[in-house]
Amino acid sequence: MAEVSNKQVIFKDYISGFPTDADMYITTSTISLKVPEGSKAVLVKNLYLSCDPYMRPRMTYTTDSYVDSFKPGSVIEGYGVAKVLDSGHPNFSKGDLVWGFTNWEEYSLITSTEMLIKIPTTDVPLSYYTGILGMPGLTAYAGFYEICTPKKGEYVYVSAASGAVGQLVGQFAKLLGCYVVGSAGSKEKVDLLKNKFGFDEAFNYKEETDLVACLKRYFPEGIDIYFDNVGGKMLDAVLLNMRVHGRIAACGMISQYNLDKLEGVCNLINIIIKQVRMQGFVITSYYHLYPKYLEMVLPHIKEGKIVYVEDTVEGLESAPQALIGLFSGRNVGKQVVVVARE
Amino acid sequence: MAEVSNKQVIFKDYISGFPTDADMYITTSTISLKVPEGSKAVLVKNLYLSCDPYMRPRMTYTTDSYVDSFKPGSVIEGYGVAKVLDSGHPNFSKGDLVWGFTNWEEYSLITSTEMLIKIPTTDVPLSYYTGILGMPGLTAYAGFYEICTPKKGEYVYVSAASGAVGQLVGQFAKLLGCYVVGSAGSKEKVDLLKNKFGFDEAFNYKEETDLVACLKRYFPEGIDIYFDNVGGKMLDAVLLNMRVHGRIAACGMISQYNLDKLEGVCNLINIIIKQVRMQGFVITSYYHLYPKYLEMVLPHIKEGKIVYVEDTVEGLESAPQALIGLFSGRNVGKQVVVVARE
Numbered sequence: 001m002a003e004v005s006n007k008q009v010i011f012k013d014y015i016s017g018f019p020t021d022a023d024m025y026i027t028t029s030t031i032s033l034k035v036p037e038g039s040k041a042v043l044v045k046n047l048y049l050s051c052d053p054y055m056r057p058r059m060t061y062t063t064d065s066y067v068d069s070f071k072p073g074s075v076i077e078g079y080g081v082a083k084v085l086d087s088g089h090p091n092f093s094k095g096d097l098v099w100g101f102t103n104w105e106e107y108s109l110i111t112s113t114e115m116l117i118k119i120p121t122t123d124v125p126l127s128y129y130t131g132i133l134g135m136p137g138l139t140a141y142a143g144f145y146e147i148c149t150p151k152k153g154e155y156v157y158v159s160a161a162s163g164a165v166g167q168l169v170g171q172f173a174k175l176l177g178c179y180v181v182g183s184a185g186s187k188e189k190v191d192l193l194k195n196k197f198g199f200d201e202a203f204n205y206k207e208e209t210d211l212v213a214c215l216k217r218y219f220p221e222g223i224d225i226y227f228d229n230v231g232g233k234m235l236d237a238v239l240l241n242m243r244v245h246g247r248i249a250a251c252g253m254i255s256q257y258n259l260d261k262l263e264g265v266c267n268l269i270n271i272i273i274k275q276v277r278m279q280g281f282v283i284t285s286y287y288h289l290y291p292k293y294l295e296m297v298l299p300h301i302k303e304g305k306i307v308y309v310e311d312t313v314e315g316l317e318s319a320p321q322a323l324i325g326l327f328s329g330r331n332v333g334k335q336v337v338v339v340a341r342e
Numbered sequence: 343m344a345e346v347s348n349k350q351v352i353f354k355d356y357i358s359g360f361p362t363d364a365d366m367y368i369t370t371s372t373i374s375l376k377v378p379e380g381s382k383a384v385l386v387k388n389l390y391l392s393c394d395p396y397m398r399p400r401m402t403y404t405t406d407s408y409v410d411s412f413k414p415g416s417v418i419e420g421y422g423v424a425k426v427l428d429s430g431h432p433n434f435s436k437g438d439l440v441w442g443f444t445n446w447e448e449y450s451l452i453t454s455t456e457m458l459i460k461i462p463t464t465d466v467p468l469s470y471y472t473g474i475l476g477m478p479g480l481t482a483y484a485g486f487y488e489i490c491t492p493k494k495g496e497y498v499y500v501s502a503a504s505g506a507v508g509q510l511v512g513q514f515a516k517l518l519g520c521y522v523v524g525s526a527g528s529k530e531k532v533d534l535l536k537n538k539f540g541f542d543e544a545f546n547y548k549e550e551t552d553l554v555a556c557l558k559r560y561f562p563e564g565i566d567i568y569f570d571n572v573g574g575k576m577l578d579a580v581l582l583n584m585r586v587h588g589r590i591a592a593c594g595m596i597s598q599y600n601l602d603k604l605e606g607v608c609n610l611i612n613i614i615i616k617q618v619r620m621q622g623f624v625i626t627s628y629y630h631l632y633p634k635y636l637e638m639v640l641p642h643i644k645e646g647k648i649v650y651v652e653d654t655v656e657g658l659e660s661a662p663q664a665l666i667g668l669f670s671g672r673n674v675g676k677q678v679v680v681v682a683r684e
Contacts, residue, residue: 065615066586066617231611250610250613251614253611253614262608262609262611263606264606264607264608265606265607265610266603266606267604268577268592268595268607269573269595269598269604270622271620271621271622272592272593272594272595272622272624273406273407273622274408275408275621275622275624276621277619277620277621277622278619278621279613279617279618279619280614280616280617280618280619282615285617
């Protein structure tokens with residue numbers, strides 16, 4: 001069987017601090033476009049790759065996470081949308097479109113097919129399966145509805161609110177009739193929150209010197225629900241502004257991922273005083289909700305009631321910079337890498 | 343109506359740091375032993391007073407807690423057991439024994455009777471209504487069964503485990519068939535945990551230089567449930583030892599109450615990684631469970647299946663020292679002040 005060339009993004013070695021260009025490199029190997037005889041793997045052509053904050057902790061060595069560290073010298077793993085070219089698995093056939101765990105390369109032989117989901121409809125942009133219709137969408141859905149147990153009229157705060165997850169949490173909260181404030185790191189993003197995603201209010205956290213006072217200004221009655229994507233100082237300030245019986249969904253702590261020494265959160269006593277429930281979650285525990293989520297979200301997308309903003313770069317060569325950009329907030333909306341358009 | 347003399351413990355002024363003798367003083371005023379005409383108050387003779395950690399935050403000025411700060415120059419408020427001498431309230435009669443919110447003095451006119459509960463049985467020590475049959479007992483019950491949602495066989499860790507609440511949480515956990523480890527601050531207390539309360543293991547946290555490693559030793563498989571009475575460094579170490587889907591009941595943070603600058607907790611990222619639920623609670627939200635709790639605990643007490651250790655001092659004059667002693671861990675078991683024995 002003839003092999004074809006296969007461009008790949010390789011993870012160089014474990015890092016501390018912010019990732020840089022030097023931590024990944026592009027190489028070209030070869031791959032057969034056929035699944036090995038007798039294997040239950042699938043062979044896919046990667047179309048869209050997803051840049052997600054949780055990938056940063058994988059660049060540091062740990063044995064104590066819900067997902068393995070990357071392997072130095074190996075191709076980077078991540079969520080993506082792909083087209084099946086060959087399949088040894090009964091659930092997948094040539095021509096199927098799938099989303100799930102794949103590799104940062106042109107073609108991938110995927111042996112862990114339990115993390116692949118067949119794409120049910122293509123009358124939405126295919127790249128949406130890296131975002132609103134993929135892992136970040138399900139994260140926003142499970143995190144907001146299952147973890148936050150929201151009620152109409154409640155006060156909701158979302159950090160990193162223009163990101164892949166945040167923009168959806170805010171829109172879900174508005175659909176339910178909550179009062180929603182979001183924060184982000186630039187004027188452009190703040191405008192997006194207010195004018196595109198329909199947040200009631202939004203602010204640029206980089207321009208606020210006193211986060212506690214800032215939150216008190218936006219939530220004079222306090223916060224019922226905090227959807228936390230950032231952790232650290234923002235979480236500390238939120239704790240001083242929670243309402244009685246408030247809920248905090250601990251979804252991500254991007255402010256901490258590049259620190260060698262984690263920031264201390266000092267105001268946890270308020271979890272007692274305000275009888276707050278803070279709950280962490282990992283999306284792999286909520287995959288069973290995916291069909292229910294699609295049923296809810298697809299009509300909203302088609303009717304324009306929920307919108308989704310992506311930040312797209314072209315070509316596998318652009319992937320390292322796109323991933324790095326997440327941690328300085330360079331991206332506006334969900335960061336996607338286009339490897340190929342079918 | 344003749345008045346009688348009424349010894350009182352007065353709170354002097356707001357403090358920072360550890361409370362000392364100088365922050366309270368004894369005075370003698372007078373009181374009428376009759377409820378004012380037309381009032382719905384009750385007039386009680388105080389028998390047992392309860393020293394509880396939550397009283398320390400009341401000695402610092404705040405408007406942002408679930409319970410008001412003490413008033414400088416006023417008598418100290420707290421839980422206690424008392425006998426009704428006169429009543430203007432239809433629910434209480436002369437001769438009734440009650441527990442609930444009273445004052446640190448010989449006789450009290452109680453106008454907020456909604457915080458008083460009639461004592462249903464006296465075939466247990468009356469002082470138990472400051473502890474196992476009072477607020478700390480209900481705290482242990484609601485905290486363990488409602489907040490921790492425990493299952494047989496789970497790994498449970500309790501800090502301040504010989505205290506008023508901790509000793510009960512450990513025994514409830516053992517009754518359910520959990521594996522239970524407790525920590526305390528002296529050899530005497532550790533012995534109590536192992537030999538009197540039936541904890542599987544116990545350790546003196548003051549002798550441990552590396553709390554993370556210490557917990558790993560006692561919980562090689564990790565912790566399913568942490569009942570937190572102390573917060574701070576211990577909570578931080580626990581976070582690195584939690585199991586997937588673990589629960590933390592945030593009951594108290596006594597390690598923080600005397601600090602001007604709260605300690606930072608750095609390992610909250612593990613709440614996400616291990617999908618932990620951390621939930622704070624205040625016992626006033628769980629008073630409706632009291633009858634159910636009594637039904638469960640009274641037979642256990644009578645059959646000797648649950649034991650309770652109190653540390654008793656005699657006389658109102660001893661109350662300030664007893665309260666102060668809580669914060670250096672001087673007390674062994676529930677700290678009670680005997681004002682009078684009926």
